[in-house]
Amino acid sequence: MANTCNGCGLCCKLFLINLNREEYQSGKFKTMFEQFGHIDDFKLARESGVNFLAKKENGECIYLDGQDCSIHADRPAVCRDFFCTSKAEKFKTMVKIIKEADKEKNSSVLQIKA
Numbered sequence: 575m576a577n578t579c580n581g582c583g584l585c586c587k588l589f590l591i592n593l594n595r596e597e598y599q600s601g602k603f604k605t606m607f608e609q610f611g612h613i614d615d616f617k618l619a620r621e622s623g624v625n626f627l628a629k630k631e632n633g634e635c636i637y638l639d640g641q642d643c644s645i646h647a648d649r650p651a652v653c654r655d656f657f658c659t660s661k662a663e664k665f666k667t668m669v670k671i672i673k674e675a676d677k678e679k680n681s682s683v684l685q686i687k688a
């Protein structure tokens with residue numbers, strides 16, 4: 575199966591998004607802890623977690639608008655790379671988490687309808 579996105583937005587709600595060096599250094603993304611300032615040393619920035627995209631209070635990505643990415647054309651590399659239909663070993667755990675969350679979401683819907 576080809577990698578496709580069904581636009582459910584679950585990955586944008588569940589995961590922390592790591593910016594790569596170039597993305598973090600560009601300063602064009604809202605990041606966690608940015609109120610404490612920018613760290614020039616990327617290794618230190620990554621160890622400190624300041625290269626994560628900011629999240630809303632409800633835990634979803636700051637750029638998620640409903641179920642759409644508001645910066646889709648300029649989204650970070652990791653967002654371009656990941657698909658929940660991916661068979662890549664490096665995404666195995668994430669795919670599993672998405673499937674479980676999706677199952678829970680569907681069972682909640684069923685419980686509401688019952």
Ligand code: SF4
Binds near residue numbers: 627
């Ligand atoms: S930047 Fe866009 S694609 Fe990436 S997690 Fe946020 S909303 Fe989702």
